[in-house]
Structure formats: structure tokens, C-alpha cells
Amino acid sequence: MATEIVLRVRQYNLAGTLDSGQAFRWQQVDDSWQGVVGAHAVRLRQTPEGLEARTQAPVAHWDWLRHFLQTDLDIAAVLQTFPADEPMRQAVAACPGLRLLRQEPWECLASFILSSTKQIVQIRQIVARLCEQFGEPCQGDARPCPSRAFPTPERIAAATEQELRDCKMGFRAPSLLAAAREIADGTLDLEKIRTLDYAGARAELMKLRGVGGKIADCVLLFAYGFDGAFPVDVWIERALQELYFPRRRASEKRLRHFAATHFGPHAGYAQQYLFHYMRTRSNPAAGPVAKTKPRTNEKS
């Protein structure tokens, strides 16, 4: 049993990865990142050797952490499959070592149900309230700040809509409640999703209220490892429009088709680099990003 390990890994940008809008429970504390993986409260730190991890309570092994962080993935091999165009080159250069995590499906699904038309900072706040309210405390001494596991579907299913709304999730509360109930009563089997192909898995998730194509793709990519899933949100739509179709307005359907054919077998990875690039390329001190509202056929 141990509480510390160093995971030797290269080309891993821990801060970029934990802060890139795929997971919502990681908080920077000094030079470390504090979060919860399953039932484990853990603190991570980037070192020259790799990633140093410290858990709140002793653990028998570290497979759960390697899996979550995907430290065994050959990122160089993934990058080689990206199209050799200028936007991708810049996106990768903007955050070398950016990775995809492999999250627990329920937590990922629930988090992204809560994500719609919310800024990432607000999603974090809602998820934090939800965990504080309904999550089981993690083992070990949690001072100074309490750490809790993500609440189970059963626990959420047992809550009232008003209790969920009290976590400030607004109109997303009925969707979260319905999803929790379907999983708790076995109507939806999140483990079975693993056995389906991409289209089948996506269709299965989209049966849930409040889960459309975008959220389904996020869950397929961030929790199930469908690398071809390519979530298109407002940032990615803007990225594709500006970087690949600068002269004419492309329909959403056209953008989706382009995304599905241009970025290769690890399109989801490419998407994450583009997303992070778009979100961070503007200098906050220089003011907001120029928001060009999509127009119908700008005259050049």
C-alpha cells in the first residue's frame, strides 16, 4: 500500500490536459492539481521525470490512475495521424503534450448534461456543488478541503428536481434526473455502450433527454475512448469556420462532414487541440476575442 508514485511519461502537459474542458473537478493548488478519480482523492504534479501523484488514502495499485491519465498512450503516434496543415500545426504547437483523459462514463455523461450553454468555469461550479451535496466523502484525512466522490446515479435518482436545481443547474436538472433514473433502474446500461460501434453507441446515448450529438460525442470521446468522435461546440464551429472555411460560411452539416473526413482516425484528439487552441490563443489582457457573428456570405 502506498500514497505516492511517479508515473514516468514524456510529452504530457498536465495543466493543459486537466484544464482543457474535458474534466471539471481539477483545481490548481500551488504547483499541483487536486482532484478525485473514482473514490480516490489525488494530487498531481508535473516533474521533469513525469507525473508525481499523491493520494489521500493508501492504495494497493495505480492502474486506475494510469488509465485515467492515459499515460501509456503513444501520443507521438497519434500526432502523426493529424493532417499536415497549418491550423493543426499551430494548434499542436500551442499546447504540446495535451492529452485526452479516460473518464468514468457516468461522471462524464452527467457533467456534460450540465454543460450545455454554460461556460467551463460555471460547469465546474455546478459539478462542485453537486459533489458537495450528494457525493460520498473520500477516504483519508481531507483537510483542509473536503473531497468527495462524484455522486452515483442512484443517489442523484433519489434526489428531487428542486434539490438539483439548488445546485444552480437550472433547466438541466430534469435531464440529469432522468438520466440518473434510467441508469439506476437499468433502462440504460452504460457498460453495454462499450460493446457497441460508434454509431450505435451514439444513438443509444442520444435517447436520453438533454443529450444531443455534441454531448454524446463528448462522452464517447472522453469516457469511452472513441477517438473518431468529434464534438462540435461553438468553439469548434468557430475554429473550423475561421481556419478552414474563412471565405464562405459553411453550414453546420458541411462542417460536420469535413470534420469526419479531414482529421483522420484520431479526429477527437485533433478536436481537443483545436478547442484548446481557440480558447487560449487570445491574450486576456488584450481584451476579448473578436466575435465575428457568422454571416451569410460576406462580400469580399
Place this chain on the structure above:
DNA sequence: GCCCAGGTGAAGC
């Protein structure tokens, strides 16, 4: 105050 946010679903044409 105003605009927008890792959207979705329903209603209108």
C-alpha cells in the same frame, strides 16, 4: 445592463 456560454428540443416555415 448586455452578451454569451463545450446545446437541446420543439415549433415554425
Place this chain on the structure above:
DNA sequence: GCTTCACATGGG
């Protein structure tokens, strides 16, 4: 098929 709108809430 496409466009518009409501839906809660809060950051900037």
C-alpha cells in the same frame, strides 16, 4: 430541410 426560440444562471 432550415431557422428561431425558450430554457437558468452567472462571468466578463
